[in-house]
Amino acid sequence: MNMHATALSEAHLPDEQTTAFARDAIGDLSQRPKRLSPKYFYDAAGSELFEAITKLPEYYPTRTELSILRDRGDDISAIIPKGAALVEFGAGATTKVRLLLEKCDIGAYVPVDISGDFLKEQADALRRDFPGLAVYPVAADFTAPFALPASIANLPKVGFFPGSTLGNFEPHEACAFLRSAREILGKGAQMIIGVDLEKDERVLYDAYNDAAGVTARFNLNVLVRINRELGGNFDLSAFTHRAIYNRERHRIEMHLIAKTSQNVRLLGTNLTFRAGESIHTESSYKYSIERFNALARGSGWTPRASWTDPAPIRSNRAVRPK
Numbered sequence: 001m002n003m004h005a006t007a008l009s010e011a012h013l014p015d016e017q018t019t020a021f022a023r024d025a026i027g028d029l030s031q032r033p034k035r036l037s038p039k040y041f042y043d044a045a046g047s048e049l050f051e052a053i054t055k056l057p058e059y060y061p062t063r064t065e066l067s068i069l070r071d072r073g074d075d076i077s078a079i080i081p082k083g084a085a086l087v088e089f090g091a092g093a094t095t096k097v098r099l100l101l102e103k104c105d106i107g108a109y110v111p112v113d114i115s116g117d118f119l120k121e122q123a124d125a126l127r128r129d130f131p132g133l134a135v136y137p138v139a140a141d142f143t144a145p146f147a148l149p150a151s152i153a154n155l156p157k158v159g160f161f162p163g164s165t166l167g168n169f170e171p172h173e174a175c176a177f178l179r180s181a182r183e184i185l186g187k188g189a190q191m192i193i194g195v196d197l198e199k200d201e202r203v204l205y206d207a208y209n210d211a212a213g214v215t216a217r218f219n220l221n222v223l224v225r226i227n228r229e230l231g232g233n234f235d236l237s238a239f240t241h242r243a244i245y246n247r248e249r250h251r252i253e254m255h256l257i258a259k260t261s262q263n264v265r266l267l268g269t270n271l272t273f274r275a276g277e278s279i280h281t282e283s284s285y286k287y288s289i290e291r292f293n294a295l296a297r298g299s300g301w302t303p304r305a306s307w308t309d310p311a312p313i314r315s316n317r318a319v320r321p322k
C-alpha cells in the first residue's frame, strides 16, 4: 500500500503586526543604503537582550537616568499637577515610572505599548504594588495617533517618555512625534522626556561596542527575527555588528555589515549584498540641552526645566598616543 503523507499546515494568515513588519523589512532592505527600523529589535529575545544591555558596565544611559529620577524625583514630581494622568509612551518594564509613582499623587497611569501581553502583566504588577492606582493600559504603536481612555478625560495630562528613545527618531520624526504627543495629550498638557547628552566620544563608542558582545547580539537579533517571523534565510555568521559615532550628525549609528557578497531570499524577494555592504539598523541621537530645547520649541512645546546628572561621564580608558 502506498502511503501518501501530506503535511498540511493550517491556512495561516499573518497578523497585522507581522504584515507591517514584512512590508517595512522588504521596503527598507530594497533601499540604498539598506536599513531596518530599530523598533523591530524588540521581540521577546530582543527585549531580554536590551535588558542585559542596560546592566552592562559600558552602557551608562539607563542607570544614569534612574539616578536622575531618584535624586531629582522631588523636583520632577513638583511639576506634575495633583491627580494628573501620567501617559507613558512605550512603557515597557515600568521601572522608571515606579520612581515617580512613589513620589507624587497620580490620578491615573496610562502605559502605552505595542506589546499587549507584556503590557497587561506590567499593569497587573503595578496594581498590586500601588493599590488604589487606576491603571489604564493602551495597546498601541505610540508613534502613530491613538485615543486616550475616556476615563481620564477630565484629569490634567502629563506625558512621560524616558529612556532616550526620542534619540531613535530622525530630527524631523522627533518633531512630528512631539507634535502628535501634543495632540494626543491635549491643551495644557506637560511632558517629561529623557534624552542622552553628547559626551566624550570614547564613552559613546564603548556604550555601543561592549566587551561582552551583548550589543552585537542585540543588533544581529533583528535578522534572527526576520528569519523566524518572515521566513528569511539570513546567514547570521555572514554579518557583523558595527557601531560608530557620527560627529556631524550627533548620532551613534549601528550597522550590520555583510562580510562577503551574498544573496538573501525574503518573502519571494531576492536581496543582494556586496562584501562590506551595510544595513543601517539604528541611529541614537545625542542632544545638547540647547538643541533639545530648540526641537521642543519647534514642535509646539515650551521648555520648562531640565535635570542632568552631576558628573560628566568620562572614559576610564587610557588615551592612546597620537
Ligand code: AVJ
Binding pocket: 053, 061, 163, 164, 165, 167, 168, 208, 215, 282, 283, 284
Ligand atoms: C532604547 C533607544 C535608548 O539608543 O541607546 C541600546 C537602544 N541600542 N544599545 C539606545 C540601544 C543599542 C537604546 N534606546
